[in-house]
Amino acid sequence: MTERKTSALPVQVQMLSKHFGTVRAVEDVSFDIRAGELLTLLGPSGSGKTTLLMMIAGFSRPTRGSIRIADQEIVHLPPHKRNIGMVFQNYALFPHMTVGENVAYPLRLRRFGRSEIEDRTRRALDMVQLGGYGARRINELSGGQRQRIALARAIVFEPRILLMDEPLSALDKHLREAMQIEIRQLHDRLGMTTISVTHDQREALTMSDRIAVFSSGRLAQIGAPAELYEKPESRFIAEFIGESTFLPLRHTPAGPAYGEQVIHFADEVKPAAGEMLLMLRPERLRLVPANGTAGGGKDANVFTGQVQTIVFQGESLLFEVMLDGGHKVSVRMANRSENLRQLPQAGDRVALKLERADARVVRAEG
Amino acid sequence: MESYVSHRDRLWLYIFVGLVIFYLVVPMLIVIPVSFSSTTAMTFPPRGWSLRWYEAFFGEQKWIGSLWVSLRVATLTMIVTTLAGVAASYTLHQSSFRLSETIRATLISPLAVPSILIGVGIFFVYARIGGLLNTTAGLVLGHSVVALPFVMLTMSAGFSSFDMSQEMVARSLGANRFKAFVTVTLPQVKFSVATSMLLSFLVSFDELIISLMVASGPMSTLSRVTFATLRDDVDPTLAAVSTLMLIVTSVPPLLLHLYASRVRARNGRNAG
Amino acid sequence: MANVSTFPAPGPIGQAEFEANRRALERDRRAETRMRINLTLPALLVVFVLMACPILWLLSLSVVAGDGRLSLENYALFFSEQVYVEMFLKTFMIAFVVTVICVFLGYPVAYLLAILPPAWSGVLMLAVLVPFWTSGLVRTFSWLIILQRNGIVNKSLVWLGVIDKPISLVHNMTGTVIGMVHIMVPFLILPLYASMKAIDGNLMRAGANLGSSPTHAFFRIFLPLSMPGLVAGMIMVFVMCLGFYITPAILGGGKIKMIAQRIEESISLYPTWGPAAALAVLLLLMTAVCLFVSLKLVRWLAAGR
Numbered sequence: 001m002t003e004r005k006t007s008a009l010p011v012q013v014q015m016l017s018k019h020f021g022t023v024r025a026v027e028d029v030s031f032d033i034r035a036g037e038l039l040t041l042l043g044p045s046g047s048g049k050t051t052l053l054m055m056i057a058g059f060s061r062p063t064r065g066s067i068r069i070a071d072q073e074i075v076h077l078p079p080h081k082r083n084i085g086m087v088f089q090n091y092a093l094f095p096h097m098t099v100g101e102n103v104a105y106p107l108r109l110r111r112f113g114r115s116e117i118e119d120r121t122r123r124a125l126d127m128v129q130l131g132g133y134g135a136r137r138i139n140e141l142s143g144g145q146r147q148r149i150a151l152a153r154a155i156v157f158e159p160r161i162l163l164m165d166e167p168l169s170a171l172d173k174h175l176r177e178a179m180q181i182e183i184r185q186l187h188d189r190l191g192m193t194t195i196s197v198t199h200d201q202r203e204a205l206t207m208s209d210r211i212a213v214f215s216s217g218r219l220a221q222i223g224a225p226a227e228l229y230e231k232p233e234s235r236f237i238a239e240f241i242g243e244s245t246f247l248p249l250r251h252t253p254a255g256p257a258y259g260e261q262v263i264h265f266a267d268e269v270k271p272a273a274g275e276m277l278l279m280l281r282p283e284r285l286r287l288v289p290a291n292g293t294a295g296g297g298k299d300a301n302v303f304t305g306q307v308q309t310i311v312f313q314g315e316s317l318l319f320e321v322m323l324d325g326g327h328k329v330s331v332r333m334a335n336r337s338e339n340l341r342q343l344p345q346a347g348d349r350v351a352l353k354l355e356r357a358d359a360r361v362v363r364a365e366g
Numbered sequence: 367m368e369s370y371v372s373h374r375d376r377l378w379l380y381i382f383v384g385l386v387i388f389y390l391v392v393p394m395l396i397v398i399p400v401s402f403s404s405t406t407a408m409t410f411p412p413r414g415w416s417l418r419w420y421e422a423f424f425g426e427q428k429w430i431g432s433l434w435v436s437l438r439v440a441t442l443t444m445i446v447t448t449l450a451g452v453a454a455s456y457t458l459h460q461s462s463f464r465l466s467e468t469i470r471a472t473l474i475s476p477l478a479v480p481s482i483l484i485g486v487g488i489f490f491v492y493a494r495i496g497g498l499l500n501t502t503a504g505l506v507l508g509h510s511v512v513a514l515p516f517v518m519l520t521m522s523a524g525f526s527s528f529d530m531s532q533e534m535v536a537r538s539l540g541a542n543r544f545k546a547f548v549t550v551t552l553p554q555v556k557f558s559v560a561t562s563m564l565l566s567f568l569v570s571f572d573e574l575i576i577s578l579m580v581a582s583g584p585m586s587t588l589s590r591v592t593f594a595t596l597r598d599d600v601d602p603t604l605a606a607v608s609t610l611m612l613i614v615t616s617v618p619p620l621l622l623h624l625y626a627s628r629v630r631a632r633n634g635r636n637a638g
Numbered sequence: 639m640a641n642v643s644t645f646p647a648p649g650p651i652g653q654a655e656f657e658a659n660r661r662a663l664e665r666d667r668r669a670e671t672r673m674r675i676n677l678t679l680p681a682l683l684v685v686f687v688l689m690a691c692p693i694l695w696l697l698s699l700s701v702v703a704g705d706g707r708l709s710l711e712n713y714a715l716f717f718s719e720q721v722y723v724e725m726f727l728k729t730f731m732i733a734f735v736v737t738v739i740c741v742f743l744g745y746p747v748a749y750l751l752a753i754l755p756p757a758w759s760g761v762l763m764l765a766v767l768v769p770f771w772t773s774g775l776v777r778t779f780s781w782l783i784i785l786q787r788n789g790i791v792n793k794s795l796v797w798l799g800v801i802d803k804p805i806s807l808v809h810n811m812t813g814t815v816i817g818m819v820h821i822m823v824p825f826l827i828l829p830l831y832a833s834m835k836a837i838d839g840n841l842m843r844a845g846a847n848l849g850s851s852p853t854h855a856f857f858r859i860f861l862p863l864s865m866p867g868l869v870a871g872m873i874m875v876f877v878m879c880l881g882f883y884i885t886p887a888i889l890g891g892g893k894i895k896m897i898a899q900r901i902e903e904s905i906s907l908y909p910t911w912g913p914a915a916a917l918a919v920l921l922l923l924m925t926a927v928c929l930f931v932s933l934k935l936v937r938w939l940a941a942g943r
Contacts, residue, residue, distance in 0.1 A: 066655065390766065410784070491688075
């Protein structure tokens, strides 16, 4: 990792709520953001993530709660006094100004001197790899270029934090993936604390230091991408990030069990209130022929069943397997020649092997 | 929506519409040649050519005085209604306002009310209150009622195609509401504002009934004097006045319309 | 793992600070509402003080008799005297005739505007808009010149041998109608064009595809779909005719007196303002009824699609 400038200051959100009449768009959300971190607010539409971003930016008035930036309460400050950079979903570049004038706008508002403005504008444009575009008009730019200009304009005055509202949703798939990496690199160079909003879990996983997942206005879980992927706490999170299928568990004296089969976990699983599920990531299950030795024991869990369908998806194959226990499970296998040598066919009986370390319990509701 | 019917089959339609257009456009142009007639008979074609009626217009106090009144009142009406209308329309455009539809309908309602009613009503109010009959202020206020709906309609259309998130961005970058409006919003709706100004000026300049009821004598507007002369004492100076009014009320909107089409065409080509 | 969302100790922020925030947010919200009211107030004041209040005053004036009592005698006046009953009938008749002629002349123009390619429809539109923008006074005066006894229409008709001597085309109903139609036609064309433009072109093509001849498709598909716009335009023209002043006053030459002129006269004709106010209120009622009918009719027509 490149060295980060720790000039950015932390953000503290406490008990923030936004009610529209009886609708609770955001309910009692609290979290901290660390200096220089890129935090992504992730969730389906209607989860409250955009409303939350708007409250931090100052465009939506919270019903109650507190927002602090560097220990300064800002919840009642108008947007223009918050010194926050923001990139809107549709970029909102000023069509009646040139690229250079757009980027220089916040500097002019802050009464910087002319040479200082020119200098900073040039540097900001260079940083987004659009140096020399200063004289162009907005309608001459492509979507990806506009997005970069919007970024340049948002960072040119060195705000304390940067907000991005679904910055990549207007771009096509290839450009989006390239931009995800570029934004991440830009963030590393600037070391600016950044909050990004998206509904695309892949984007969140690629770009973020931490992800905050929202559901129905509440913060469901917050953590690093790997953490959320490996240890989701609820079915909602497990389904939203990555793919999973689930098997119902019941409690037995020997531990949680799927039907009669006791499941082996890496750590001891404490019984908890509410329904518990076994989360199965398709790529963590290994198909072995049913007649071979299971190779199980206490280090792996083995399930038996019958292959229903096989779907070719380019870089991987997706198997739908009906377990003997009556549940359907997905298995993903990398498209490699060594796998293709002994490929099960539809209708074959197979065994699925789940390593103990990969076995994970999630709450049914979350 | 183009039709798959051939031109020949529709020839009768073209001819009919052509005649209607002829009826609409040509008659009003007749004041132009008549205004240059050298005789007092207002015949077409004129028997001789002269500028005497224009001289009469610019020479007589009743005409020049009333022209002055009309220009003054129209300018003030333009300023008052444009300011009030832009402010109101802008505020209503910010969607979180509860009563915005009702208010907008109220502000446009004078269009649906016959101006004789508005004129009589205002006359009674002025006669009672006193101090506003036969004054510039009284005329300006009266004209503002009928001009305001035009401003509201024009600005509504202008704001509706404007993306408010640009103002939000400007505010996030450090501009307060007023500065954001002036540096970002206004330059982009300036065409609608110009149209509003022109419309309100012309509505006031052309206005007859309210002016008839509310101001007379030295405070008569040009249209009032024209009307009185038309009704009582027809005089070829009227042709000269009419020609001037024709130019004033039809040429500026025409130019604005053509300019707008050209701008629209240019933006259409550059869209991307 | 401690999940930050399940419960925050209001850490360094206490109850008092939450309260302070809430009050600050309230203040901010009120300031914003005040700003909004201040911006819309001027326009609202203009309309209320100069239109709504005067009309209410008219209403109150109209129900006061000459001696100051509350009574409807002002209204009765207009229904009892012959000359006024004639005025109502004449006003309605003229409005009706003008509306019908406008439909007859205006519908084809709107139709052509809707189907012509952009370049041509732009020119045609200008031909409709320029008269529309021009002062009504100028247009009325033009008709006076054209329709007068030795005006060009009469001279041509005599020259062509259609008539022996000039007929009177102004200072009567004929001139009034001609002049009013000229002013009203664009008011029919423009909304009608707008509603025609919104008709989905594919519907006509579907009709043709299913076997409809162009005429048949027009009458069964296009015309019904254009009805809401047509009805709206017609009622708008009708309402405007009811309250119209300029053209009847000039081209009617004193022989045609519609409601608007009578209202103006009544102010000086009667000792009190009661009669003028009553007539004004009657006109307002007629306008309101027409607009209401229009709204319902258009909605009913549009819903039936």
